[in-house]
Structure formats: structure tokens, C-alpha cells
Amino acid sequence: MSTRPLIPGRTSPPGEFFEGKPRPQAERFPDEYAAFCDGIRALSQIDLLQYKRGQMERRIRSFAQRRGSASLADYLELLRAEPEQLDELLDRMTINVSQLWRNPDQWQVLEREVLPELLAAAPLGRLTAWSAGCSYGAEAYTLAAICRELAGHAGSAASAEITGTDIDRRMVERARRGRFSAEDGRSAPPAQLRRWFEPDADGRGWTAKRELAALTRFEVGDLLRMRPRRATYDLVLCRNTVIYFTEDVRDALHARLVDSLRSGGYLVIGSTERVSNARELGLVPTHPFIYRKV
Numbered sequence: 001m002s003t004r005p006l007i008p009g010r011t012s013p014p015g016e017f018f019e020g021k022p023r024p025q026a027e028r029f030p031d032e033y034a035a036f037c038d039g040i041r042a043l044s045q046i047d048l049l050q051y052k053r054g055q056m057e058r059r060i061r062s063f064a065q066r067r068g069s070a071s072l073a074d075y076l077e078l079l080r081a082e083p084e085q086l087d088e089l090l091d092r093m094t095i096n097v098s099q100l101w102r103n104p105d106q107w108q109v110l111e112r113e114v115l116p117e118l119l120a121a122a123p124l125g126r127l128t129a130w131s132a133g134c135s136y137g138a139e140a141y142t143l144a145a146i147c148r149e150l151a152g153h154a155g156s157a158a159s160a161e162i163t164g165t166d167i168d169r170r171m172v173e174r175a176r177r178g179r180f181s182a183e184d185g186r187s188a189p190p191a192q193l194r195r196w197f198e199p200d201a202d203g204r205g206w207t208a209k210r211e212l213a214a215l216t217r218f219e220v221g222d223l224l225r226m227r228p229r230r231a232t233y234d235l236v237l238c239r240n241t242v243i244y245f246t247e248d249v250r251d252a253l254h255a256r257l258v259d260s261l262r263s264g265g266y267l268v269i270g271s272t273e274r275v276s277n278a279r280e281l282g283l284v285p286t287h288p289f290i291y292r293k294v
């Protein structure tokens with residue numbers, strides 16, 4: 001996989017070698033943090049330099065201290081030696097918070113206005129959707145449940161193909177299992193939750209029914225490197241994922257997401273986020289945090 005930076009003008013470290021000898025680390029990287037990020041990229045493919053630095057660096061330094069590492073270089077050595085420490089760090093940094101029917105108002109708009117329009121226009125009534133930054137799958141299964149609901153009302157078989165992508169392999173494995181805690185279901189409409197999710201015998205959680213699993217698939221992928229195919233999706237959900245990226249990285253990602261939408265398709269973002277150049281991207285806002293591609 002290429003690690004070419006997506007942001008033009010961003011400097012990459014000078015060569016690792018000079019006249020056949022390894023360059024000292026201090027010469028290769030502008031600072032200790034950049035050297036640490038390079039090491040993490042080699043270990044995990046995740047390029048931390050594309051995330052907002054202040055907050056990310058503070059968190060990493062505090063983990064390093066708690067693990068007894070005196071410097072980021074020491075911490076990197078520890079992460080190289082102990083993969084479980086690396087898993088723990090990535091767990092904390094990729095912030096996987098999600099829930100079923102998260103931001104219920106947004107789901108209501110999708111259910112009442114956006115999805116009926118998209119399903120009516122979709123070829124063979126088959127909706128193609130992408131949950132970009134899907135975490136453990138709550139967003140994708142919520143969408144699947146609503147598509148099933150709408151199909152019920154229309155008296156036809158629901159048809160949707162929902163892809164969830166996340167950089168965190170462990171989240172993708174969880175998403176494939178379709179298991180959710182009772183807490184994950186706290187904002188879900190109770191009747192729909194019971195209709196599409198099986199309660200655990202001990203009442204501690206829910207498992208998505210087969211009808212939902214049939215509409216969803218999950219993949220590991222880095223949104224900052226992948227090049228989704230043009231005009232592929234009717235609906236792209238990218239909520240609560242870009243908040244950690246620098247503005248340039250966020251804008252470039254939004255442009256790629258819009259490119260992956262069909263004309264007439266919708267982009268949904270998180271309720272604390274913005275698309276800074278919506279009009280230039282050919283987006284028209286239709287509801288709060290929801291845009292239609294012209």
C-alpha cells in the first residue's frame with residue numbers, strides 16, 4: 001500500500017539513508033513527534049500526521065508516560081516489541097464511539113424524506129450506501145433496519161447494499177458479528193429495535209437479525225488513502241469521523257466522498273461538522289447536515 005501523502009505540499013521526511021549509512025533520526029524528521037508518526041505508519045499503516053496534531057500528540061504523550069516511557073522514541077520501541085500495546089494505543093486513538101440510531105432526528109429525516117426518494121429512484125429499487133468510518137457497524141445496521149421498515153410499508157422486499165469501512169480491523173470484526181450492547185440501543189425506537197434485533201437471553205444486548213446482515217458488508221480501509229469508484233453510491237454517511245482530521249485532509253476527503261456519489265445522491269455528515277466548500281463540490285444542503293449532489 002502506498003504511503004504517499006494526499007495533501008500537496010506536505011513535506012515527507014528526507015531519505016532514511018545518506019551515503020549508504022542510516023541518517024540519525026534527528027536529521028530525518030523535523031521533530032520527535034514526526035519520527036514517532038513515521039514509526040506508527042510502518043507498524044500499522046495509519047498516518048497520524050493527517051490528524052489534528054495538538055490533541056493527538058497530547059493523548060499519545062500521556063499514554064507513553066502512563067506506560068513508563070520517558071520519550072516517544074522509547075514508547076515506539078515498546079510498541080514494536082509488544083503488539084498488544086500497539087492495539088491498546090490504536091483503540092484509544094481511533095475513538096470508536098457509536099450507537100444504534102445515533103442522532104435520532106437525522107434518522108427520522110432519512111426515513112421520512114431521503115430514503116423513500118432514493119429507493120424510488122434506485123435501479124431495481126436497490127439502494128447502494130456507504131458508511132465511511134463505520135466503527136462497529138451501528139450506523140450501517142441502523143440504515144439496514146430502516147430500509148427493511150420502508151420495504152415493509154411498500155409491501156416489497158427491501159433491497160440495499162450497505163458497505164461499512166473502517167481503518168480499525170478490530171472494529172470491522174465486531175461489525176461483522178452485529179452485536180450491540182443495551183447501551184447501544186438507548187436511542188433506538190423500541191418497536192424497530194425489537195423487530196430487527198434479537199435480544200440476548202440475559203437482556204444485556206442485541207444481535208442484528210439475518211435480514212439486516214444480508215444487506216451489510218464490512219471492510220477494513222483507510223479513507224485517507226482509498227480511491228472509491230466514481231458515481232457508485234446513492235447515500236454516503238460520514239459522521240463523526242472527520243473531526244480528528246486537519247481541515248485540508250477533511251476537505252480532500254469530502255471531495256472524494258462526493259465524487260463517489262451518483263448525481264441525486266446524498267451525503268450525511270455529523271451534527272458538529274461542516275462541508276467547507278459544499279457549493280463547489282456540487283452539493284445543495286437539504287436538511288441540517290444533509291446534502292444532495294446535483
Ligand SMILES: C[S@@+](CC[C@H](N)C(=O)[O-])C[C@H]1O[C@@H](n2cnc3c(N)ncnc32)[C@H](O)[C@@H]1O
Nearest residue numbers: 094096098133135166167168222223239240241
Ligand atoms: C466516532 S466513530 C464514528 C462511527 C459512526 N460513523 C457514528 O457516527 O456513529 C469514528 C470512526 O472513524 C474511524 N476512522 C478514523 N480514521 C479513519 C480512517 N482514516 N479511515 C477509516 N476509518 C477511520 C475510527 O476507527 C472510528 O471507528
